[in-house]
Amino acid sequence: MTKKSPTARPYVDRIPLVPVGPLTPAVLAECSSWLAGQGYSPGSAASIVNLLARLSLWMQANDARVDQIGEALLDRFVASEHSRAVVAATVTTCMGTMRRFLIAAGYLVTSESELCAVTEAQAAVTAWRAWMRDERGLLETTIEARCYYGAGLVDAVATADGTVQWSRLDAATVNVYVAERGHAYGVVTRAHIVDAVRCLLRWALSTGRISRDLTAGVLKPPGTRRTLPRGVGVEQVAALLNVCDPATAIGARDRALVTMLVRLGLRAGEAARLTLDDIDWAAGYLKISGKGREHTLPIPVDVGEALEAWLRVRPAALDRGVFVRMKAPRRMMTPSGISGIIARLSGLAGIDRIYAHRLRHTAAMDVLAGGGTLTEARELLGHVYTVTTMAYAKVDLTSLRALTVPFGQVP
Template sequence: MINKPYLSSFKAYLKLERSLSANSIEAYLNDVQKLFQYFNSIDKDPPVQEISVADLKLFISWINELGMLPATQARVVSGIKSFFSFLLLEQIIKEDPSALLETPRLSRKLPDVLNIEEINGLIAAIDASKPEGMRNKAILEVLYSCGLRVTELINLRISNVFEAAEFIKVIGKGNKERIVPIGQSALRYIKIYLEESRVHVPIQKGQEDFIFLNRRGTALSRISVFTLIKDLALKSGLKKSISPHTFRHSFATHLIEGGADLRAVQEMLGHSSITTTEIYTHLDRDYLKGIITEFHPRT
């Protein structure tokens, strides 16, 4: 197909100029491949210079007919827009046909949030007598104390923990570094884990600086953290559907409820746009509404 030579250049652009992760790059390339699949389905093979906004609107109708959810459609449109922005940047095309393409409207689903009693219940469900018990306590403490993404957690390094200053250095999306405060409780459990449990793990070469290791001495996988959270929810009798990201949501919500500045929360979460952080103000409004309903004499 005539468009395929541009894919390798687009891939290099996403990796080198936008510093995206391998997973994100693969998602963008898959989105563009869907556009190629659409043209193939209607026996067309236009050069990228000849693709019009009308073609792209028909493509959106096509993926809608395939039964894609609005969120998936929105992601595909985002990938297509990035592809044509790249082509325009490289002067391969003179006009961007995706500029007027509308993204499907999405309803913003508020994430599940844990209260402090539920978080304490999950931590209490950990069997501290097992070799991995103290590691798992440290994991939950760090997730809640710092609001990390699961990938940021498993990539956390010993050399990036500054105990005296009570900060950690986190490598977030796009390899962007940020400094995040860490609480005394999380620091204490990290120290206990490092000094009393991790020292008994046969650490593999090249894995020495990762904080959280599995029993084979290598860095934890994402799936192992998801499994840990699901198992603890079951043991503690928690009925909510939770994941490691739930601790991130809880971290942000509790900060907003406590009066934290939205910009500060944005910085700690590593959100590139404050509009992403603003979802937690909606959670906060629900909290405040509940307080008024419960305590105001005229409600």
């Protein structure tokens, strides 16, 4: 008999080779098909199905049926798995994907009491959303951003059961929240947080939830004074392109993205929302959607070549987004994902970290440096008013030198 070494790695309790329980075999097979459709690799799919088989075994031991699957049951399952001497790694890495499958397949149900339970804090945020939409006429993207940055202030003055104590809301509490919420962000995002909080306070005042205007007491984040737009140099753009390997799918995607941002000046959100239907190859135009508006831009030769090279190797995805994730689930990228690619490439290129908006500034500055007008730059960037584009005139050194009076001469 072989004696086990005291230093041998412990193994988790194995599930039966033939899965048992209420989820076999139909639900497990359905999960395998769903994962394949989402683009998961066979190895990743096997780990997720294995976790689902663990859930099925646990449900059999606890006399649970398929129609009883809910958040409470999944919490009990996770707690049971974490109580073992050795916890399966899939409980941590695959639980979110398994939950998404159960929701998509209609197995993860919520009790009627959970559906109807809305706390006072949640109701307040919902009312604030309606006020911004109906009274202020804000776009949905703006509403989402302000709720993302400002809704936490409601939770800061709410009790454990969700009751909001508006009387606790004062300037000191607001400033503590603004400082903590903006700690991990830069100057621009901190200004957005202040705007969201002020909007929330104006709504609370107009609806009688607070009795005095607190917006004047909200401190401004340091360094929010408007600065000159900053682009990147030709050498930095070349460095970004050099680290994109066109022989790989991810390299072709990143190269097409960098080229498009530098030449067309797209916002990260505009690049993320770009779909295959927005490309008119016959006419040579792109339809750009952003800030609630649409405009068309011509496709330069270098942009068209890089875009074609990427689309030839673009993997099958769940939607028709031009720039898609390379990992499952393969779908349209988010604006933060687009900007994250540029940040990653700048790190690989060994240059200062930059993000997608710096490349947008570069496109506008290149137009003016090449002799273009502010109107042409405005059309490229999709600005509604020329005054918005006038910020780039401050960095057009060639034109500014022509206006400079030589020393000692009176105009």
